[in-house]
Amino acid sequence: MFPLKKILCPIDFSEHSLTALKIADEMAKAFHAELFLVHIITPIPSVPTPPHPLVFDIPKYQDSLEINSKKSLEDIAKNRISSGIKVHRIVALGDPSTEIIKIADENDVNLIVVATHGRTGLKHMIFGSVAEKIIRHASCPVLTKRVLSNVRE
Numbered sequence: 001m002f003p004l005k006k007i008l009c010p011i012d013f014s015e016h017s018l019t020a021l022k023i024a025d026e027m028a029k030a031f032h033a034e035l036f037l038v039h040i041i042t043p044i045p046s047v048p049t050p051p052h053p054l055v056f057d058i059p060k061y062q063d064s065l066e067i068n069s070k071k072s073l074e075d076i077a078k079n080r081i082s083s084g085i086k087v088h089r090i091v092a093l094g095d096p097s098t099e100i101i102k103i104a105d106e107n108d109v110n111l112i113v114v115a116t117h118g119r120t121g122l123k124h125m126i127f128g129s130v131a132e133k134i135i136r137h138a139s140c141p142v143l144t145k146r147v148l149s150n151v152r153e
Helices: 015-031 058-080 096-106 121-127 130-137
Strands: 006-010 034-041 087-093 111-116 142-146
Touching: 006 015, 006 096, 015 034, 015 058, 015 111, 015 142, 034 058, 034 096, 058 087, 087 096, 096 111, 096 130, 111 130, 130 142
Parallel strands: 006 034, 006 111, 034 087, 111 142
Antiparallel strands: none
């Protein structure tokens, strides 16, 4: 068995990611590993300023997303993680798969636990899959938990 000391679990606050979190929590408890909860905020593209400035303040909105995400990760760490597990909460801005892989590499993570949504067909082809990109590019093993939604995609 390879040493399992650091586990990363991406959290997008969906039920799918919380299902993967249960697995990550159980593994962290069994192996006495640290757990990295990671949430990535996708940047909002900036638009050229029209002659009359927009009322919507993108930087302020992204700051608000970051503050709320940190609070939500704190709540998850407090209410859904077994006691005794060292938890790191990380919120970053960027492309989800790229940032997750970067954070895993920077922290010498041994395992990434991620949920897949079970998308197929056109939606998968157009949107791709964050989990698939992580599997293809991560330098550590990736454990996936396929979670099917009740809604046909």
